[in-house]
Amino acid sequence: MDNKIPKARWLRVITPILIACIISFMDRVNISFAMPGGMDAELGITSSMAGLAAGIFFIGYLFLQVPGGSLAVHGSGRKFIAWSLVAWAVISVLTGLVTNQYQLLFLRFALGVAEGGMLPVVLTMVSNWFPDKERGRANAYVLMFAPLGGMITAPLSGVILDVLDWRWLFIIEGLLSLVVMMFWWFTISDRPEEAKWLSDRERNYLVTELNREREALKALAPVQNAPLKEVFRNGSIRKLIIINFFYQTGIYGYTLWLPTILKNLTGGDMSSVGMLAIIPYVGTMLGIITMSVLSDKTGKRRMFIVLPLCGFAACLAASVSVSHNIMASYGFLVGAGFFLQAATSAFWTIPSKITTPEVAGSARGVINGLGNLGGFCGPYLVGVLVNIYGQSTAIYALVASLLIAALVTTLLPKECDMALIPGAKAKTMADEYARARKMRKAEGIKASVVG
Numbered sequence: 001m002d003n004k005i006p007k008a009r010w011l012r013v014i015t016p017i018l019i020a021c022i023i024s025f026m027d028r029v030n031i032s033f034a035m036p037g038g039m040d041a042e043l044g045i046t047s048s049m050a051g052l053a054a055g056i057f058f059i060g061y062l063f064l065q066v067p068g069g070s071l072a073v074h075g076s077g078r079k080f081i082a083w084s085l086v087a088w089a090v091i092s093v094l095t096g097l098v099t100n101q102y103q104l105l106f107l108r109f110a111l112g113v114a115e116g117g118m119l120p121v122v123l124t125m126v127s128n129w130f131p132d133k134e135r136g137r138a139n140a141y142v143l144m145f146a147p148l149g150g151m152i153t154a155p156l157s158g159v160i161l162d163v164l165d166w167r168w169l170f171i172i173e174g175l176l177s178l179v180v181m182m183f184w185w186f187t188i189s190d191r192p193e194e195a196k197w198l199s200d201r202e203r204n205y206l207v208t209e210l211n212r213e214r215e216a217l218k219a220l221a222p223v224q225n226a227p228l229k230e231v232f233r234n235g236s237i238r239k240l241i242i243i244n245f246f247y248q249t250g251i252y253g254y255t256l257w258l259p260t261i262l263k264n265l266t267g268g269d270m271s272s273v274g275m276l277a278i279i280p281y282v283g284t285m286l287g288i289i290t291m292s293v294l295s296d297k298t299g300k301r302r303m304f305i306v307l308p309l310c311g312f313a314a315c316l317a318a319s320v321s322v323s324h325n326i327m328a329s330y331g332f333l334v335g336a337g338f339f340l341q342a343a344t345s346a347f348w349t350i351p352s353k354i355t356t357p358e359v360a361g362s363a364r365g366v367i368n369g370l371g372n373l374g375g376f377c378g379p380y381l382v383g384v385l386v387n388i389y390g391q392s393t394a395i396y397a398l399v400a401s402l403l404i405a406a407l408v409t410t411l412l413p414k415e416c417d418m419a420l421i422p423g424a425k426a427k428t429m430a431d432e433y434a435r436a437r438k439m440r441k442a443e444g445i446k447a448s449v450v451g
Contacts, residue, residue, distance in 0.1 A: 008202060009206070015187070019184070025153070029150070031054055031108070032256045036259055047384075049383075055252070059373070071121070078188050081184060085177045085181035088115065089174050091114060091174070097167070136345050137292055139345045140345035144288055147282070147285040148285070151282065154259075158273060241371050242408050244347070244372070245377075246408070248374030250312060251340060254336060257383075258277055265329060280338075280340070290342070291307070291345065295346040309405050312342075316336050317396065381397055
């Protein structure tokens with residue numbers, strides 16, 4: 001008898017989530033092509049203002065993090081993302097109509113608000129569909145949105161800018177959100193219990209496995225609803241916020257300035273810059289897959305956060321040190337692309353290990369929202385430093401940020417590598433309870449949050 005569990009969920013859940021995330025990434029980074037593609041000249045935007053316009057998105061991004069995560073746990077992430085896609089479309093089209101930099105700043109802030117709940121919502125939806133032993137790979141597939149979005153945005157934006165102009169870049173890419181909204185609405189379900197397309201065998205497997213995990217955590221922390229302050233009292237969550245902040249500083253400092261860096265490095269037109277920008281994102285895909293597989297296989301989540309962070313920092317530093325050699329410098333920028341998002345799949349498995357299911361959505365929102373303020377600091381810091389000291393100093397600042405994130409990761413408790421459900425090689429559930437209680441006691445956390 002074949003005991004293999006069907007895997008329809010990998011296609012029917014991951015695909016619409018991934019496509020929606022790709023659209024969000026396109027909408028947030030297309031400004032990085034619009035600026036050197038004529039927007040800065042037409043609107044009179046300096047390097048510092050360009051960094052502010054790119055980064056202010058992440059100030060608005062903060063507002064819906066916790067509400068979005070909570071809604072995905074207690075309500076419908078499907079409806080939340082559907083309405084978000086409509087908002088992204090409207091704001092992006094309006095961005096193509098701006099006449100001054102202040103209108104641009106307002107719309108970038110509004111786009112940040114509209115996209116703010118996306119990641120905690122989709123990560124919570126993933127946790128509703130994939131048990132812990134599959135969650136690292138599932139997160140990795142979802143987090144492919146960044147490299148895939150970059151691979152699509154780079155050549156598409158380059159062609160639109162050369163054929164039309166920067167205004168049509170925002171309008172065309174904004175309208176894509178409406179197309180994706182229709183696809184999203186008719187394909188995704190919030191939970192296995194609601195999916196009519198799911199086979200009984202796969203549904204029973206998912207419900208059983210996910211309930212086992214929830215019961216294991218509830219046995220440690222029976223309180224169903226925790227005040228938000230309990231999330232902040234968890235020392236591990238505070239560390240995750242710090243890690244994410246400095247990591248996102250590096251990620252978006254690199255991502256939002258990559259077209260400008262490549263244009264300065266090669267002196268090419270925007271179409272050639274768009275093509276060159278594809279290769280680093282191909283490397284990003286390979287990095288995410290490689291590190292997520294190793295992370296799931298070994299269970300060493302902390303290790304596979306530290307290694308990519310250090311690799312990212314090393315490649316950025318090397319790209320500056322050999323900037324006199326175009327091919328070598330570009331090669332190291334591609335290497336930085338490999339490590340760009342490689343730590344994220346392991347990173348996002350940790351919140352579900354240190355919080356109860358009831359507060360995991362809020363915890364993800366807090367971590368993502370406050371951490372992504374680094375998405376503001378990275379582009380803005382690069383813009384200011386480029387103005388004052390030059391591009392090399394700006395990149396070295398990103399290197400320092402990534403190394404800080406790696407250092408704080410080493411301070412996370414070893415329980416972050418702990419398996420939630422015992423298996424042939426896993427700890428017994430009793431050991432898990434004892435370790436979790438010990439961690440909770442050490443961090444002074446109430447029963448509503450496992451620390």
